[in-house]
Amino acid sequence: MRVMVFVKATSDSEKGFNPRDPWTAECMVAMGKFNEELQAAGILRMGDGLTPSSQGKRVAFDGAKRLVIDGPFAETKELVAGFWLWDVKDMDEAVAWVKRCPNPMPGPSEIEIRPLYELDDFT
Template structure:
């Protein structure tokens, strides 16, 4: 199963406070363990929400809201995409992770939808299209 592992933002990360050299080194070692174990598929830190935007949908209308966004506890400061056998395995990996921020921190783990999760609505034609796109992404 694939899981998205999200490092929640803090007031400090939203203020643009960069991680210490020690934290960068600790995270580098942790990421090495993930790669060597065949768990890590991707992972990146994110700039503060002040540098981002949101696009809101209302029917056919679209509106853009520039950051920063007020609810820090709802924001993501970084992410990993992991391939694991179970949610429990992902939890065990996160428990080994260095604390991503000075002080209290939170990391959220969410399973990624797989084709079979969509049932009959995900027709053979849609599955074929999905596979073509995945193949194209791998070639790029």
């Protein structure tokens, strides 16, 4: 089962990460170790962090019209700060791995797990 694991953005992640900040350095070490564990377990397919939404754009669709919207985007709690793509046996395994994850933010944070559609879902 493939799942996308989203690290939800916070006001801290929307400020961007400062490599000189002691928390950032500590978090990078902890996340690096966690990613190595995911790799060793054969679960990790891909993962990365995203820059703040101030550096992003959205394209809104309405029929044939397209509207480009510049970041930052207002609803921080709805944004994604990073992601992993995992291959796990089931949702329980994905939850167990997320519970082992270091807190990705200096304060309260959330990680969301969503299964990907598989070809069998359409047959």
